[in-house]
Amino acid sequence: MKNTVLPARSSGQQHEEGAVALVPPPAAEEKQVDEEDRALLKDGAVPVASRPLAGRRLSSLGTVLRTSGVGSVMIGLVLLALLLGARRWVGLDALSMLGNTAGIGAAQRRRHHSNSMAPPLPIPFTCGNNTSPQPRKCPGTPALPPSTDQLLPPPAGGPAPSCPDYFRYIHDDLRPWRGAGITREAVERARPHAFFRLVVVGGRAYVETYRRAYQIRDLFTQWGILQLMRRYPGRVPDLDIMFACDDPGQVRAADFATPSEAPPVFRYCKDGRTLDIVFPDWSFWGWPEVGIRPWTQILEEVRQENERLRWPERQPYAFWKGSPAIYRIRHDLVACNASNGQEWNARIFTQDWRHAIRNEFKDSRIPKQCTYRYKVYVEGNAWSVSEKYILACDSPVLFITTPFQDILSRGLVAGKHYWPINREHVCKSIKFAVDWGNKHPAQAQLIGEQGSRFVREEMSMDYVYDYMLHLLTEYAKLLRYKPTVPEKAVEICTESVACPSRGLHRDCLMDSMERHVAGFDPCTLPPPFTAEEAKEIADREAKVLRKIEKMEDELAS
Template structure:
């Protein structure tokens, strides 16, 4: 039975707005300029802030070290200096011993030393000259489109036969080697493992049709889509827009493929139904659990969720970074926050048992808000700017019907994510490490667990901030759109290698292109497409796909996760 808390159109996912209405600030809600998409990732304000913090911390540390070192060795201080220096060293050792009593699974309490993988190089180091991607909507002369009318003609045969002289080796820019992909890419291998030996036949692909919303076929670098049914809201539109951007970003690099896409919340292909896993039809979807066999794909909201006014991931990340800088973690409200649609799952309804009850004298340190759907729909979710959600020190993540797209927004806040354990995972959450990127919450004891996490974090602010910074660092760097596109490219490449037939265009398929989606789009759909458009061809190699996890490594990771939860339970006295 559907909950009366939600409209019928919202029973697929939370369609959430995570923050209470904010007072309007002049100039804050202006619409972005048409076609103004940030494509040069060298700015990275969040990383610069971390570097600045690190420099400040290092300077402070150096000053302290110089003071006690001079007290220790200066000949003008003699024995008094030695005594003072010795006492100070002893105090430092005692202090460090006390710090070591903290749970060993937590990251260190210093700031600015967070380990980060190599980022994709800035655009200016990638491809010179930059090659624009075309978008031409014909007779459309609106201001939004006019700025996007830049089509680069393909090279002619004569031009190919008579190339211009190549620059000398010393004139050619030296491209840095591509970074290794984040560890969560390794799950691509396990997602495709059922068909590793048998391969994938056309018959196997077509057996997935009853579970699919559309079929994607790529032949000779051009994409075609056969639609079976419309998806909830614009999931299909923005998923296909992301595919079109992948082909524009990496022209000629996407192999010939034939893929069925499911756009629903709940996994459907149960391993128990396929004693021989190779008999399962390959099906791409947004999430899975430990008992399902689907292949994971980034969800539509990375390119925007127009119905609830959530901007594409790249510009939203920049906005969140600015808000994080505006409101430092110590100045935030010292509670755990969640807001959304409680009607989509029992896990969310149960979370509201932890709501503050002043009359009963109960305060679980949680500030929970149910979305007022009617009001939000009436004002077009204008009071639901996710960048404004980072005003609490802790953020709660709780699953929707299965996973929830809210996880990435929660993770980006610099506030420790208190994640209520769930079996549902999307493509990137399989790379999150308990005790490093987030604080795990036992769903069977969630109210006390949330209260304890907040009390502990407020008593150990440096440790808590470190978890928040690790989580948001993961969101900004290991989940940047560079890596989202690389994940898409790698999973399609690995999938294509398993095909036992040459894909052909289905009879009812239509060609998919940026123009076929953007040109007829209007309003917020069009705006978000322009914000998430890949404006230039990638003039560099994608990240290097790491090998699959070994059995030993998988056991080691599972053991560590269990150890984190065991230590937290011990800290809570359970």
């Protein structure tokens, strides 16, 4: 494959992905408890917010709250974030869980499709004469299409279906500004965090760049918003957002006695202590530097590989491949390889970046990593883009608990979509999970299939775009001023981004381009979580995690 590896656009950003070969940062080195089972499985899968407490003893919740150091309003905010926001839903009991799972994504909902007999409305696109040295100009604002009321017959089931429950975290992310709103001054205070500022005025997008992001994070994030505007023309409101393209959240809740004083910063992930606004990451539209195609295409390639090599035929171990770099938790994972006569049921591989680049990542292709019965997910500098690719393999994901959350992880149910691994004793936890899965192959296989089904259905591009639309719409409602185009901003559009591109970079853009107006309404945004739901989530988490710890401890004794 030619032009697979493009030069990095920044030397300062550190990032790499487990089980997904990424261009390394410059500094990175290449390098049988049946009774307990039944007791645990009694309760079925129950939604529980686990991430803020990941890898800690349950008593740490009180310590976290007691040391917050903010006023009563802030304490309430942080409490809700800790109970909900880190949120993963846990109910790790595979036997009864498999029969009747509850929680996020369990309800049947009408899929995105048009019942209209009218042909889909195409969106014009042309690069014209590419030999001109002048930057590509954006075409005029197209006429808005007929409303979906005119395009579609009345749906038999009533209004558009409800969005998956992880959309409810949109309300949670925007809660700090829900009362006072967002002023221009608050947005300006976000500038030190931002890599770029994106403004939408009258259906046209403008960007002011402050600093270059690692590789194509900034450009492909902007591209995703442009495709949203093509997919749902006229629905993206006037906006003014500051976007940070680095990894961990930076806007600490404890730094602001009044939540609305915090600068609103869009970012790919956060944790329970930060107030960043979570947005889909750039790789949904592809990652040309590492040969990763857009999400829809990757899903199809992985599906074909899953059909080729069924789960029972895969190697009965846990697999991870990536760079340990400077991350302690990844070094803990590397130690789980068999050594000194100790078998941890793990096969952990360190990515050789130079070889991967020379080999055009042929040995690291995502579909070819679905050859083990179990896949391991581990954080890096923060959340890892590899998460969605690992889940797609039909293999149970052994998810090392983490404080970081992105839009995908907020929708996962432990015991249904993945098996949680205690970060305080990674190797022991992995060995227990693999032994349990090999002893209960039907249940383990179903966990893998349900995790894969979640990313295919609940995290399809239809829902990614709907999440973006609802988040930006709810954000725009909070603006207390009319957005205007910054003096140094330049207009961007599909043509201005795609036409100058070349090689795999251009392939990813063209493959992920929206070519037709959506002939359906977006899903309906569900309401925010209530305080009662937050408490229920936390209570159930405590119960389930105690059971998991007991199972592992009793096996070791």
